[in-house]
Amino acid sequence: MPARTWPILGLLLILAAAAIELAMGREPWCRCGTIRLWQGEVNSPENSQQIADWYTPSHIVHGLIFYAALALTLPRLPLGLRALIALLVEVAWELIENTDAVIERYRAATIALDYYGDSVLNSVSDMLAMLLGFWLAARLPAWASVLLGLGLELLALAVIRDNMALNVLMLLHPLEVVRAWQAGG
Template sequence: MTRRSVSPYLVTALTILAAALYLLWIGREPICKCGYVKLWHGQTMSAENSQHISDWYTPSHLLHGLIFYALLWLVARRIPCGWRLAIATLIEAAWEIVENSDAVIERYRAVTISLDYYGDSVVNSVADMMAMVGGFFLARWLPVWASVALVIGFELLTAWVIRDGLALNVLMLLYPLDAVRDWQAGL
């Protein structure tokens, strides 16, 4: 008799499902309070930001996948790629849960220009996790230079269009600077 092993892709899917169920359990909105789901919502200063499938913060989640792939390749390259994806998904799911905690939502509202941010909808959180998975697979497929170009390109694009991005988001969450907040507000 052969013993069947658990698929890392099943673990990845179950991790996303568990995170979604947890977010519902803690009271996150399943979809936008507006009552519908859009594929894209491009207004960052809006109550619908982070409520639909994708928005200007989706590229940062794609970048998470690129970055997690690189970091896990550096520290755990002997682990099969599928299991590295499961680890990356666990990290991303943990981030979605932490990001949507009352403490972090209040922190965003206190130190950034996101005064109307009340957390992501569950559909947005699931889409963010899926964007990370997409970024992970992109990193596996693309040459390193292309992954680096994507990170730089998306950071420059979001900084130019919405005055935010992954690096600025982390900076303002951990070490808020008045000069950055003023620039983001267009002052």
């Protein structure tokens, strides 16, 4: 398959995901009526509604991890196909993450009491952030990718008391001590 085909397939996959999310009842963009590049306040109704927020770094980390996993398990596949596979996994996560069941799980298990799902704009931006992480991992030495991933995780942890690792932990096995710490207690 020609190399120029992979980005076209990726774009179609992102558009299909956006259409599915709209059909699921997700808001196209923030209910506030304003589109912002950055939403830095986690405890805001605009969190997960704007283009980027403090959870965007976790999607970059997804890309770093997906690149490494696919480079190790499927090294002979063309880079474009591996990127498409990574995008498919990210799209699946975004669709699952925005189901009512998972949204309720976040609300019950984490400090995200007012979370009502991502806007389609934010979800598409998360997919693009994952692709950015994948692209960076394809170009950086492995040690730099590891440092970047750790740095992004530590930055989010320091600023908002949350990151990808804690998000997964709290979704799968919530710990009251972590929830209390995240709430500032």
